[in-house]
Amino acid sequence: xxxxxxxxxxxxxxxxxxxxxxxxxxxxxxxxxxxxxxxxxxxxxxxxxxxxxxxxxxxxxxxxxxxxxxxxxxxxxxxxxxxxxxxxxxxxxxxxxxxxxxxxxxxxxxxxxxxxxxxxxxxxxxxxxxxxxxxxxxxxxxxxxxxxxxxxxxxxxxxxxxxxxxxxxxxxxxxxxxxxxxxxxxxxxxxxxxxxxxxxxxxxxxxxxxxxxxxxxxxxxxxxxxxxxxxxxxxxxxxxxxxxxxxxxxxxxxxxxxxxxxxxxxxxxxxxxxxxxxxxxxxxxxxxxxxxxxxxxxxxxxxxxxxxxxxxxxxxxxxxxxxxxxxxxxxxxxxxxxxxxxxxxxxxxxxxxxxxxxxxxxxxxxxxxxxxxxxxxxxxxxxxxxxxxxxxxxxxxxxxxxxxxxxxxxxxxxxxxxxxxxxxxxxxxxxxxxxxxxxxxxxxxxxxxxxxxxxxxxxxxxxxxxxxxxxxxxxxxxxxxxxxxxxxxxxxxxxxxxxxxxxxx
Amino acid sequence: xxxxxxxxxxxxxxxxxxxxxxxxxxxxxxxxxxxxxxxxxxxxxxxxxxxxxxxxxxxxxxxxxxxxxxxxxxxxxxxxxxxxxxxxxxxxxxxxxxxxxxxxxxxxxxxxxxxxxxxxxx
Numbered sequence: 001x002x003x004x005x006x007x008x009x010x011x012x013x014x015x016x017x018x019x020x021x022x023x024x025x026x027x028x029x030x031x032x033x034x035x036x037x038x039x040x041x042x043x044x045x046x047x048x049x050x051x052x053x054x055x056x057x058x059x060x061x062x063x064x065x066x067x068x069x070x071x072x073x074x075x076x077x078x079x080x081x082x083x084x085x086x087x088x089x090x091x092x093x094x095x096x097x098x099x100x101x102x103x104x105x106x107x108x109x110x111x112x113x114x115x116x117x118x119x120x121x122x123x124x125x126x127x128x129x130x131x132x133x134x135x136x137x138x139x140x141x142x143x144x145x146x147x148x149x150x151x152x153x154x155x156x157x158x159x160x161x162x163x164x165x166x167x168x169x170x171x172x173x174x175x176x177x178x179x180x181x182x183x184x185x186x187x188x189x190x191x192x193x194x195x196x197x198x199x200x201x202x203x204x205x206x207x208x209x210x211x212x213x214x215x216x217x218x219x220x221x222x223x224x225x226x227x228x229x230x231x232x233x234x235x236x237x238x239x240x241x242x243x244x245x246x247x248x249x250x251x252x253x254x255x256x257x258x259x260x261x262x263x264x265x266x267x268x269x270x271x272x273x274x275x276x277x278x279x280x281x282x283x284x285x286x287x288x289x290x291x292x293x294x295x296x297x298x299x300x301x302x303x304x305x306x307x308x309x310x311x312x313x314x315x316x317x318x319x320x321x322x323x324x325x326x327x328x329x330x331x332x333x334x335x336x337x338x339x340x341x342x343x344x345x346x347x348x349x350x351x352x353x354x355x356x357x358x359x360x361x362x363x364x365x366x367x368x369x370x371x372x373x374x375x376x377x378x379x380x381x382x383x384x385x386x387x388x389x390x391x392x393x394x395x396x397x398x399x400x401x402x403x404x405x406x407x408x409x410x411x412x413x414x415x416x417x418x419x420x421x422x423x424x425x426x427x428x429x430x431x432x433x434x435x436x437x438x439x440x441x442x443x444x445x446x447x448x449x450x451x452x453x454x455x456x457x458x459x460x461x462x463x464x465x466x467x468x469x470x471x472x473x474x475x476x477x478x479x480x481x482x483x484x485x486x487x488x489x490x491x492x493x494x495x496x497x498x499x500x501x502x503x504x505x
Numbered sequence: 506x507x508x509x510x511x512x513x514x515x516x517x518x519x520x521x522x523x524x525x526x527x528x529x530x531x532x533x534x535x536x537x538x539x540x541x542x543x544x545x546x547x548x549x550x551x552x553x554x555x556x557x558x559x560x561x562x563x564x565x566x567x568x569x570x571x572x573x574x575x576x577x578x579x580x581x582x583x584x585x586x587x588x589x590x591x592x593x594x595x596x597x598x599x600x601x602x603x604x605x606x607x608x609x610x611x612x613x614x615x616x617x618x619x620x621x622x623x624x625x626x627x
Contacts, residue, residue, distance in 0.1 A: 129576060133579065133583070140586065140587070140590065147597075152601035155594070155601045155609070156598065156607075159594050160607070163607075166588075167525065167537070167540065173545075173547070174547055176548070176576070177551040177573075180576070184570075
């Protein structure tokens with residue numbers, strides 16, 4: 001048993017508990033400790049990535065209970081990749097927050113660290129019920145973070161977000177109950193073995209449970225009929241929180257990959273590829289809906305919130321087609337889009353601060369200070385998000401387009417994705433040209449000077465898109481290996497037979 | 506017993522969903538509570554309904570599954586916390602917007618405006 005596996009969960013937990021008791025400590029001390037915790041989580045994630053890169057599965061069994069009897073954490077390439085994406089994003093968003101966004105609520109850092117912990121549990125767990133618990137941890141932290149900063153405008157989106165997700169949790173529990181009543185287990189590896197053996201009337205119970213799980217994950221990922229809560233909630237959240245939330249929809253995508261490739265993949269007999277014929281058209285409609293929303297957005301943060309929905313559609317379409325190349329391409333795109341969108345949220349906040357009363361609304365306003373720096377950051381982010389060469393979004397989209405085999409699905413995916421990218425580009429050009437080029441005479445109240453940490457963290461997050469291009473080769477090799485590992489489900493189920501105690505794993 | 510149990514779960518869930526779709530926060534909170542009751546009973550039933558059986562394997566032909574009870578306990582704790590949070594959020598909504606409508610303010614059509622105002626007493 002490798003004790004590194006628990007580090008990305010224990011570190012933010014301990015850090016968060018410390019912060020709870022430090023509400024009245026000097027803010028400098030709280031900030032130092034909080035950032036140190038995030039950086040340690042990043043370090044632990046990188047260690048796990050290097051461990052996972054050998055392609056084997058590592059298991060951490062709580063209390064040394066042999067799976068499937070106890071709860072296990074399972075580390076594989078996918079989990080390690082998601083951990084690193086999350087912790088890089090979390091460190092940079094956290095650094096942005098000490099520029100002033102963390103004031104106004106003494107427990108901001110507590111909530112932020114608990115949110116990271118919930119995300120890490122979700123990525124590492126090998127048990128469906130534990131996944132539910134992880135969702136609840138990250139949700140309760142996100143309710144608090146969404147309301148952070150006060151102001152009456154956040155109450156209504158916060159209420160909608162909380163109510164919707166509680167209903168989502170209820171559906172999750174019903175689905176778990178249905179699956180448990182038939183299989184008698186909720187361990188993912190054990191389910192992967194037991195689900196193909198289900199026959200007769202139990203088959204429809206499993207089918208109903210699995211489709212309800214898809215609804216829950218779809219709500220988290222914000223696919224079309226379940227996505228209307230997102231733009232309001234994300235656009236109203238404080239910038240570092242919105243940036244961290246960029247990974248939240250990807251948790252839904254991760255859960256879909258994990259559950260549907262492992263348990264309802266090609267080996268699942270009658271239940272093979274369950275729900276994927278629904279997911280493909282829904283993903284394309286989500287993508288189109290996101291583009292329409294982006295074109296109609298009247299402020300910058302709403303535009304970027306719709307970009308989150310566009311990326312979810314783009315991600316899920318190749319995943320639904322169920323090919324190894326498609327999954328690898330989707331993971332590459334996930335890496336690029338999460339960081340880009342988060343960076344754009346931070347840029348939008350900086351623009352809003354500089355523009356005084358005009359805020360981030362897409363209207364003409366007097367010339368803003370620091371226009372050159374902000375416009376360059378926005379342009380790099382927009383180019384990466386819309387998928388123009390030479391930045392990472394372009395490579396992600398090319399890989400996705402290349403991964404589809406010829407046929408009607410290819411025609412649909414190519415046309416929707418390419419037309420969608422073009423229209424997204426129009427939306428960004430419109431927003432950018434109005435914000436940065438079209439100015440009117442007048443004076444705005446000089447804003448507070450731009451803080452170093454704010455511009456450095458935003459620049460770093462936007463700059464990651466260039467880094468992803470520079471290392472596109474190794475990253476692509478890694479995502480290909482990840483996809484291959486995911487499709488080899490028999491290797492995953494071997495964790496049931498590996499002794500957790502005394503072994504050298 | 507199965508029929509009665511199923512009817513109870515069905516009634517709780519149906520009333521919960523009906524209340525959830527109301528436009529005021531208090532019925533929504535009640536709806537979420539009833540829904541979570543229904544879900545908890547449902548989870549409990551996933552271990553099969555049986556009485557007077559032991560929870561230990563090997564000493565009797567049939568056994569009662571103790572795991573769903575652990576799952577229900579977790580679900581109750583989480584559901585309770587979430588409900589408490591939504592209650593606070595609803596109060597905050599009422600305080601911020603001077604209205605207990607879930608959207609902050611009711612969508613009033615111009616023609617019905619006076620009637621709506623009389624009904625809500627505003």
